[in-house]
Amino acid sequence: MSPREKKLLIFFGGTGFIVANFLAFEFYQNKRLEVEQQLVQARQQLETAEIFRASSEQVTDQMDWLAARESEPIANQDAQTQLQQLCEKEATSAGLTIKNQKALPSDTADGLHFHRAKIQITVNGKEDALYRWFDRLNMPEQLRSATVIRLSPNSQDDTQIDCTATVEQWFVPLPPA
Numbered sequence: 047m048s049p050r051e052k053k054l055l056i057f058f059g060g061t062g063f064i065v066a067n068f069l070a071f072e073f074y075q076n077k078r079l080e081v082e083q084q085l086v087q088a089r090q091q092l093e094t095a096e097i098f099r100a101s102s103e104q105v106t107d108q109m110d111w112l113a114a115r116e117s118e119p120i121a122n123q124d125a126q127t128q129l130q131q132l133c134e135k136e137a138t139s140a141g142l143t144i145k146n147q148k149a150l151p152s153d154t155a156d157g158l159h160f161h162r163a164k165i166q167i168t169v170n171g172k173e174d175a176l177y178r179w180f181d182r183l184n185m186p187e188q189l190r191s192a193t194v195i196r197l198s199p200n201s202q203d204d205t206q207i208d209c210t211a212t213v214e215q216w217f218v219p220l221p222p223a
Contacts, residue, residue, distance in 0.1 A: 115187055115188070115189060116218060117189070117217060117218060118218070119217075119218045119219060119220045119221065120217050120218070120219070120220065121219070121220050122152050122154060122161065122163065122219060125152075125161075125163040125215055125217040126149050126152060126163040126164075126165065128215075129163050129164075129165050129190070129213060129215040130147065130149065130165050132183075133147070133165055133167050133183065133213055134147070134167075136179055136182045136183060137167070137169050137179055139182075140171070140175045140176075140178045140179040140182070141171055141172070141175045142169040142170065142171035142175050142176065142179055143169060143170045143171060144167065144168070144169055145168040145169060145170055145208070146167070146168040147165060147166065147167040147168070148165070148166050149163075149164070149165055149166075150164035150165065150166050150212065151164070152164060154219065159218065160189070160216045160217065160218060161216070161217055161218075161219045162214045162215065162216050162217075163214065163215045163217060164212060164213070164214050164215075165212070165213050166194075166210065166211070166212050166213075167210070167211055167213065168208065168209065168210045168211075169208075169209050169211070170200060170206055170207070170208050170209070171206060171207065171209075172205060172206065172207070173207055176197075176207060176209055180192055180195070180211075183211075183213055188215075189215065189216035189217070190213070190214070190215045190216070191213070191214055192211045192212065192213050192214075193212050193213070193214050194210075194211065194212035195209065195210075195211045195212075196209065196210045196211070197209050
């Protein structure tokens with residue numbers, strides 16, 4: 047091999063070595079960035095887990111409270127009918143006049159343990175009768191609450207109040223057949 051060929055071989059070998067080192071460095075940089083991203087994600091997951099662990103005692107208490115008050119599974123229509131009958135019965139016993147009532151669409155999203163039956167009812171009566179009625183309807187132990195209440199004075203009788211309320215009942219749905 048001539049000296050010129052040896053110099054050319056050394057030049058190509060050196061250039062190949064530099065190119066190989068450059069490619070290896072790029073590969074190393076990409077891997078390093080990927081590992082750093084994984085590290086950041088792992089730290090975020092750790093922080094989230096620590097927050098959940100710190101609040102687990104409170105959540106456990108709430109879950110125990112719900113489990114103690116959980117009713118038997120019931121069909122959506124039955125829950126809505128029972129809620130409507132209860133609202134009517136309590137309104138009548140409180141001395142209120144029922145003007146209008148309608149069943150609202152239930153919250154029955156898939157994946158939720160509890161669903162909510164909803165009734166919108168419009169009643170008329172004296173203020174103290176309304177308070178007694180709401181006292182009987184709002185029962186957290188039975189997972190029932192009046193979530194929307196709209197009061198307005200009666201246009202014909204100043205001693206009467208018109209009230210439109212949305213009453214919701216949480217219930218456990220029947221398992222899919």
